Amino acid sequence: xxxxxxxxxxxxxxxxxxxxxxxxxxxxxxxxxxxxxxxxxxxxxxxxxxxxxxxxxxxxxxxxxxxxxxxxxxxxxxxxxxxxxxxxxxxxxxxxxxxxxxxxxxxxxxxxxxxxxxxxxxxxxxxxxxxxxxxxxxxxxxxxxxxxxxxxxxxxxxxxxxxxxxxxxxxxxxxxxxxxxxxxxxxxxxxxxxxxxxxxxxxxxxxxxxxxxxxxxxxxxxxxxxxxxxxxxxxxxxxxxxxxxxxxxxxx
Amino acid sequence: xxxxxxxxxxxxxxxxxxxxxxxxxxxxxxxxxxxxxxxxxxxxxxxxxxxxxxxxxxxxxxxxxxxxxxxxxxxxxxxxxxxxxxxxxxxxxxxxxxxxxxxxxxxxxxxxxxxxxxxxxxxxxxxxxxxxxxxxxxxxxxxxxxxxxxxxxxxxxxxxxxxxxxxxxxxxxxxxxxxxxxxxxxxxxxxxxxxxxxxxxxxxxxxxxxxxxxxxxxxxxxxxxxxxxxxxxxxxxxxxxxxxxxxxxxxx
Numbered sequence: 276x277x278x279x280x281x282x283x284x285x286x287x288x289x290x291x292x293x294x295x296x297x298x299x300x301x302x303x304x305x306x307x308x309x310x311x312x313x314x315x316x317x318x319x320x321x322x323x324x325x326x327x328x329x330x331x332x333x334x335x336x337x338x339x340x341x342x343x344x345x346x347x348x349x350x351x352x353x354x355x356x357x358x359x360x361x362x363x364x365x366x367x368x369x370x371x372x373x374x375x376x377x378x379x380x381x382x383x384x385x386x387x388x389x390x391x392x393x394x395x396x397x398x399x400x401x402x403x404x405x406x407x408x409x410x411x412x413x414x415x416x417x418x419x420x421x422x423x424x425x426x427x428x429x430x431x432x433x434x435x436x437x438x439x440x441x442x443x444x445x446x447x448x449x450x451x452x453x454x455x456x457x458x459x460x461x462x463x464x465x466x467x468x469x470x471x472x473x474x475x476x477x478x479x480x481x482x483x484x485x486x487x488x489x490x491x492x493x494x495x496x497x498x499x500x501x502x503x504x505x506x507x508x509x510x511x512x513x514x515x516x517x518x519x520x521x522x523x524x525x526x527x
Numbered sequence: 528x529x530x531x532x533x534x535x536x537x538x539x540x541x542x543x544x545x546x547x548x549x550x551x552x553x554x555x556x557x558x559x560x561x562x563x564x565x566x567x568x569x570x571x572x573x574x575x576x577x578x579x580x581x582x583x584x585x586x587x588x589x590x591x592x593x594x595x596x597x598x599x600x601x602x603x604x605x606x607x608x609x610x611x612x613x614x615x616x617x618x619x620x621x622x623x624x625x626x627x628x629x630x631x632x633x634x635x636x637x638x639x640x641x642x643x644x645x646x647x648x649x650x651x652x653x654x655x656x657x658x659x660x661x662x663x664x665x666x667x668x669x670x671x672x673x674x675x676x677x678x679x680x681x682x683x684x685x686x687x688x689x690x691x692x693x694x695x696x697x698x699x700x701x702x703x704x705x706x707x708x709x710x711x712x713x714x715x716x717x718x719x720x721x722x723x724x725x726x727x728x729x730x731x732x733x734x735x736x737x738x739x740x741x742x743x744x745x746x747x748x749x750x751x752x753x754x755x756x757x758x759x760x761x762x763x764x765x766x767x768x769x770x771x772x773x774x775x776x777x778x779x
Binding site: 481 | 541544545546547548549550551552553554556557558559560561562563564570571572573574575576577578582604605606607608609642645646647648650665666682684685704706714715716717719720722723726733734735736737738739740741750752
């Protein structure tokens with residue numbers, strides 16, 4: 276089930292106790308996942324870890340080795356539980372240094388808003404040596420990129436601005452991964468044998484079967500994913516022909 | 528920042544392309560995270576992987592070694608992309624066998640609903656040898672437990688029923704992790720120095736600082752977590768005393 280021959284892979288590392296305690300429903304993963312589909316990067320894995328040095332360093336190293344890009348969210352603010360920058364520095368044996376550009380950005384931002392650039396806020400200008408900065412048009416404190424790891428804020432509004440304005444434009448654009456679906460008002464067990472055959476005959480496609488269960492609305496959505504529209508349409512044609520023959524109603 | 532001395536740890540493994548493609552916003556993680564806080568298990572890590580044998584087997588093995596319990600969601604239906612059971616069997620060197628009780632459950636369920644128990648549906652009765660079954664009051668096909676790994680459905684309605692009715696009652700009940708918060712209408716940079724001191728003086732507490740940014744509503748929520756109510760209240764008292772002195776408004 277390869278979506279592409281030369282895959283550009285992605286992984287996300289969510290850093291934050293608030294997700295693991297249940298306090299916060301994460302929405303960053305879904306936002307990024309959709310963008311990756313749009314630009315043809317395959318999101319292979321997501322990890323969510325606590326604000327814990329050992330866990331963050333280990334995960335970043337592992338994901339950085341395995342995938343083309345790693346995107347982290349969370350832990351780059353001014354408080355004691357914001358430890359992402361120092362962890363990334365340690366993971367790649369870099370020094371955590373006062374970044375002059377980041378320092379200027381913070382000075383200007385806080386001057387404009389009449390806020391004191393105190394010791395805690397200054398912490399946000401300490402960034403691993405030789406990083407590329409990621410602009411933050413919302414609250415100034417930048418994200419940064421080290422090797423293949425893009426470090427972004429956790430607050431969705433800020434993360435989204437960073438990604439759309441400063442990260443996505445720098446990522447290679449592959450063919451968009453097209454997704455089409457066929458909805459069937461039958462449980463998936465009714466068409467599973469046929470779907471297995473369909474997948475075997477269209478190995479290059481990603482064919483997923485997703486039951487929905489909200490009685491009396493019980494059925495299955497079949498999702499086809501690939502970069503090639505025609506290949507998807509061919510498989511859908513075969514499916515629809517089968518469904519018609521088997522007298523199973525469907526919606527395209 | 529230890530929440531407990533003798534920790535009962537948990538991890539979640541979400542299995543499913545639909546989350547990684549952005550098609551589906553996961554809500555199972557947040558549901559489980561809240562339940563774990565309630566029964567005093569510490570959710571240490573979450574991973575989301577694709578319907579990929581290598582990834583599933585590797586992740587299950589790693590998480591099973593690291594944490595007291597692993598909870599998986601997704602991939603136990605009747606279709607070609609449901610491969611969780613065979614992966615769990617491989618991960619623990621067990622045979623995937625037709626489970627007699629699961630077989631009976633499916634026979635009865637499909638007889639009642641007038642549905643054919645075909646080859647694909649029968650697949651849901653193939654379960655790793657020597658598993659404990661997890662009852663499914665919604666759609667009959669059971670989950671199962673192998674070693675410290677609890678395998679559940681991915682459809683939220685079914686997963687929630689499985690967890691509440693058949694998993695949670697079997698988990699050890701630790702002291703509930705109590706969470707209290709103080710809301711401050713100031714950005715977190717204003718109180719970061721004090722919070723660092725507060726965390727140092729209350730090492731046993733988990734103190735988290737979470738900025739919110741919906742102008743003009745800009746501020747910080749400070750979250751305190753521990754099993755001991757009194758310890759939380761003591762720290763909150765110290766914080767509120769400081770805020771009052773510094774003339775910073777807050778809501779408890």
